[in-house]
Amino acid sequence: MYFLMIRPQAKRQKEKKRMLEELKKGDRIVTIGGIHGTIGGFKSKEKKALILKIDNKTTITINRSAVAGLIGKVEDTEIGAIGDQA
Template sequence: MFQAMTAQAANPGGGIFSLIVPLVLMVAIFYFLMIRPQNKKQKQRNAMLSQLKKGDKIVTIGGLHGTIAEITDDVVVLRVNDVTKLTFDRNAISSAVSRETAE
């Protein structure tokens, strides 16, 4: 009986594959629930930033609403009202309001 117990203790649960399968499943779940959606959002944000043009209404990450007066590769000048213009980094733009919605 002692020999049967030591044989079970030496090989419990089927070996290394029983340890690898749950680890692979956790990595797959982590990828599909966290990494893939984040990459999708980042692609959408980069597409939105690349399509900005003069006259678009936008919202910054600080919540400031304005209209693009000038735009370069990495700097955006916003017209907040008739007099005030503010300069922001292009990455500080949170979202763009479509022209049809704004009008």
């Protein structure tokens, strides 16, 4: 019973927690509300809230827990290029 019901759920929770911890500036995400955007930065040192860039001049602040999934991951080499453009 454990391996059929509880173990898969625990594994999914662990994967989501890891995904949320690995979010970085420039990653493309979708929220639980269906909003798509790019991470523009983090609100505090703890990185519990992030700034989601939806359009050129439109940003919103969301909790990290509101992220449903990762659409596109930015590579470390691309982070330098993003910082150079700003």
